[in-house]
Amino acid sequence: MDVHAAHNAVTAAAPAFSSRPEDIAWFILLLPLLAAAGITLIVRRSNFLAATFSIAATVTAFVLSFVLFLMFGVGDAAAVTSPFAWLHAGELAVNLGVTVDKLSTLMLLVVTGVSALVQVYSVGYMHGDRSFPRFFIGLSLFTFSMLGIVLADNFVMMFLFWELVGVSSWLLIGFWYEKESAADAAKKAFLTNRLGDFGFLLGIIIIWAAAGTVNFAELSQKLGAHPDLLGSLASVAGLLVFMGAMGKSAQFPLHVWLPDAMEGPTPVSALIHAATMVAAGVYMLCRVFFLYQVETAWPAALAFFGSISALDIIGGIGAFTALLAALMAIQQNDIKRILAYSTLSQLGYMVMAVGCGGPDAAMYHLTTHAGFKALLFLGAGSVIHACHHEQDIWKMGGLRKLMPKTFLTFALGTAALAGLPPLSGFYSKDAVLLAALDNGHPVLFGLGVLIAAMTTFYMLRLVLVAFLGSGRSEAAGHAHESPGAMTWPLVILAVPSVMLAWVPLGDYLTHHFFTDHGHVHGHGSEVISFGATISAAFGLVNHILFEPFNHAPLPAFLGTGALIIGAWIAVTLYWNAERDPLPKLLGSFARGMRNRFYFDEIYEAIFIPLHDLVARLADWFDRWVVGGLAVRGAHGSTELLGRALRIVQSGNLQTYTFFFVAGVALVVLIALK
Amino acid sequence: MSLTPGLHHFLVVSALLFSLGLLGVLARRNLLVIYMGLELMLNAANLALVAFSRFNANLNGQVMVFFIITVAAAEVAVGLALIVALYRKRQSAHVEDLTSLKL
Numbered sequence: 132m133d134v135h136a137a138h139n140a141v142t143a144a145a146p147a148f149s150s151r152p153e154d155i156a157w158f159i160l161l162l163p164l165l166a167a168a169g170i171t172l173i174v175r176r177s178n179f180l181a182a183t184f185s186i187a188a189t190v191t192a193f194v195l196s197f198v199l200f201l202m203f204g205v206g207d208a209a210a211v212t213s214p215f216a217w218l219h220a221g222e223l224a225v226n227l228g229v230t231v232d233k234l235s236t237l238m239l240l241v242v243t244g245v246s247a248l249v250q251v252y253s254v255g256y257m258h259g260d261r262s263f264p265r266f267f268i269g270l271s272l273f274t275f276s277m278l279g280i281v282l283a284d285n286f287v288m289m290f291l292f293w294e295l296v297g298v299s300s301w302l303l304i305g306f307w308y309e310k311e312s313a314a315d316a317a318k319k320a321f322l323t324n325r326l327g328d329f330g331f332l333l334g335i336i337i338i339w340a341a342a343g344t345v346n347f348a349e350l351s352q353k354l355g356a357h358p359d360l361l362g363s364l365a366s367v368a369g370l371l372v373f374m375g376a377m378g379k380s381a382q383f384p385l386h387v388w389l390p391d392a393m394e395g396p397t398p399v400s401a402l403i404h405a406a407t408m409v410a411a412g413v414y415m416l417c418r419v420f421f422l423y424q425v426e427t428a429w430p431a432a433l434a435f436f437g438s439i440s441a442l443d444i445i446g447g448i449g450a451f452t453a454l455l456a457a458l459m460a461i462q463q464n465d466i467k468r469i470l471a472y473s474t475l476s477q478l479g480y481m482v483m484a485v486g487c488g489g490p491d492a493a494m495y496h497l498t499t500h501a502g503f504k505a506l507l508f509l510g511a512g513s514v515i516h517a518c519h520h521e522q523d524i525w526k527m528g529g530l531r532k533l534m535p536k537t538f539l540t541f542a543l544g545t546a547a548l549a550g551l552p553p554l555s556g557f558y559s560k561d562a563v564l565l566a567a568l569d570n571g572h573p574v575l576f577g578l579g580v581l582i583a584a585m586t587t588f589y590m591l592r593l594v595l596v597a598f599l600g601s602g603r604s605e606a607a608g609h610a611h612e613s614p615g616a617m618t619w620p621l622v623i624l625a626v627p628s629v630m631l632a633w634v635p636l637g638d639y640l641t642h643h644f645f646t647d648h649g650h651v652h653g654h655g656s657e658v659i660s661f662g663a664t665i666s667a668a669f670g671l672v673n674h675i676l677f678e679p680f681n682h683a684p685l686p687a688f689l690g691t692g693a694l695i696i697g698a699w700i701a702v703t704l705y706w707n708a709e710r711d712p713l714p715k716l717l718g719s720f721a722r723g724m725r726n727r728f729y730f731d732e733i734y735e736a737i738f739i740p741l742h743d744l745v746a747r748l749a750d751w752f753d754r755w756v757v758g759g760l761a762v763r764g765a766h767g768s769t770e771l772l773g774r775a776l777r778i779v780q781s782g783n784l785q786t787y788t789f790f791f792v793a794g795v796a797l798v799v800l801i802a803l804k
Numbered sequence: 805m806s807l808t809p810g811l812h813h814f815l816v817v818s819a820l821l822f823s824l825g826l827l828g829v830l831a832r833r834n835l836l837v838i839y840m841g842l843e844l845m846l847n848a849a850n851l852a853l854v855a856f857s858r859f860n861a862n863l864n865g866q867v868m869v870f871f872i873i874t875v876a877a878a879e880v881a882v883g884l885a886l887i888v889a890l891y892r893k894r895q896s897a898h899v900e901d902l903t904s905l906k907l
Contacts, residue, residue: 781903782903782904783900783903784899785830785831785899788829788830789830792826792830
């Protein structure tokens with residue numbers, strides 16, 4: 132698709148809209164909220180109307196996002212904001228406003244698009260659930276919160292919606308709250324996120340204290356003019372803000388909530404893992420990337436970090452998370468958990484890209500990942516639905532013939548995730564690897580290639596075991612294709628999984644992040660000129676399909692090589708395998724992988740007692756100091772005083788008169804003196 | 805030496821009357837007598853006002869006295885009615901017996 136031509140066409144026809152882009156953005160933001168409110172207040176009892184409300188709102192939001200994208204995403208239009216005062220306390224002025232620029236319009240498309248498909252899918256998946264309308268209320272609320280993060284134009288507004296995402300994720304993960312594990316998982320997700328949010332809030336406060344503003348545009352401008360504005364706290368502020376992303380995007384060591392969040396219904400997993408919650412962290416890092424472009428500076432207490440920048444630490448954490456999660460994914464047997472660890476790993480990838488100074492690559496991967504990961508999760512949901520809620524891949528098998536549509540789309544999603552050219556995943560993964568290589572992080576680049584091989588390995592393991600071979604249980608033998616409401620979203624999602632990278636998305640994002648700073652990064656313009664030397668048509672094909680091989684052959688060929696090696700090992704080990712050969716080969720290491728390297732156990736051994744201790748102290752303080760001294764003290768002294776004063780009230784009329792006269796006499800005496 | 809009483813003579817009489825009335829209110833137990841004490845205090849005030857009026861050649865004080873007499877009459881009507889009602893209910897007009905507001 133030639134986006135520039137489309138843009139020209141729209142600009143010609145656009146004057147009716149183009150005057151108020153921010154209004155469209157507000158409308159997009161409020162639509163899901165309206166749907167949630169409408170379902171809650173009006174059509175709570177009707178399954179059909181609840182789903183209609185919710186889906187209609189999200190689809191409309193998607194269409195409007197697309198309009199906005201064509202109007203403002205493609206050209207060079209500056210960010211449009213329309214702030215109105217929301218909070219004014221002392222020197223702190225917080226406006227509510229929306230940011231409409233390349234970054235947010237792209238993200239709007241991702242969020243509303245995936246959300247709409249997930250909702251359509253939910254009509255099939257949640258059919259017959261007794262809380263069907265409640266599910267759609269949750270989905271709408273979640274979409275609203277996420278759109279708020281995307282559109283926020285300042286830190287405080289983003290934090291508000293950040294917390295709203297936390298709350299709505301709690302509602303959705305714990306949707307089947309009668310199940311104890313689901314309720315626990317919801318609590319775990321919420322509390323782990325709160326831990327990160329605490330750091331995020333501290334970071335916001337530091338930034339506000341140093342710069343006097345929480346508005347992104349103003350802050351970026353101020354930092355551009357005075358790079359030393361944040362003083363010695365620059366890197367600390369950056370890392371604290373990153374803590375927020377660490378919670379939401381489940382980076383080590385706050386990654387533990389994400390696999391447990393699989394207790395929610397599968398559409399929720401798809402929504403959380405593909406386009407909303409976990410993407411929020413990476414999106415936020417990209418949104419505030421200017422914060423990380425200032426000089427590295429540590430306060431005296433942290434001087435030992437020396438020249439290590441906040442970005443280096445972020446990149447390291449991202450790569451470590453990616454590696455750890457990929458290792459864990461290799462030995463999981465629950466189909467959803469494999470995908471959950473894969474999400475973790477891919478998020479690590481994105482965070483690593485940000486850390487390497489490539490927010491464009493991170494957003495690129497986020498966008499393509501949203502497509503194929505939503506596809507994979509919905510595909511997994513379709514499988515689980517067909518196998519009567521069996522989630523163990525070793526009890527499946529042979530589903531290829533029974534569920535052809537699901538198998539085909541799932542395979543496409545797998546290929547995209549593994550990075551098979553020319554599917555979308557290949558290009559975004561290549562962009563990440565290139566960002567690491569170009570910006571001088573050879574170690575992270577190497578890790579990235581290794582993780583790419585592992586990704587291919589565990590995803591092929593999943594496909595080979597679950598879909599090929601023969602059925603290993605009765606449920607798998609009697610599986611049947613899911614209804615249309617579930618398969619159509621799969622088919623639709625397969626399209627961007629395959630073709631998303633065929634539009635110049637990478638250039639688009641690079642343009643957003645680096646044109647303003649005069650530092651044109653990576654591919655883009657050179658390659659277009661390369662294409663122009665040959666015939667235009669060939670140039671386009673060349674640009675789309677072979678650009679990575681032409682421009683930067685090392686990451687492209689290594690990435691493909693990793694794919695081939697991973698695939699080869701997976702096929703050798705799992706072709707027609709009846710049980711997992713890895714535990715025998717790797718011994719206790721495999722057990723470690725399967726048990727998630729005992730992170731939950733370690734946390735339980737260290738943090739739970741620590742937390743209990745703090746709780747006990749707080750309880751003691753509350754019981755004896757607050758309850759005993761303050762509350763009972765206040766009430767005790769009041770009662771004592773009351774008892775003393777009661778003596779005065781004798782009930783004798785003449786005593787009162789006497790006091791009264793004495794009082795008057797005293798007043799007269801004082802007045803006359 | 806003139807035998808015509810001056811302002812201070814009136815005021816002293818007024819103060820004495822007021823004190824007598826106050827003493828009656830504070831010391832006597834019978835409600836009716838307390839009431840009489842109250843009236844005495846009111847009339848002491850009236851006397852002082854009339855005296856001021858006379859010696860300052862200003863009628864304002866006298867006007868005020870008329871009002872006080874009127875209000876006192878009304879007040880006595882209400883007060884006596886209350887005392888009668890109270891006596892019917894309690895068979896007593898002594899203040900020591902009226903302690904039901906005490907905790």
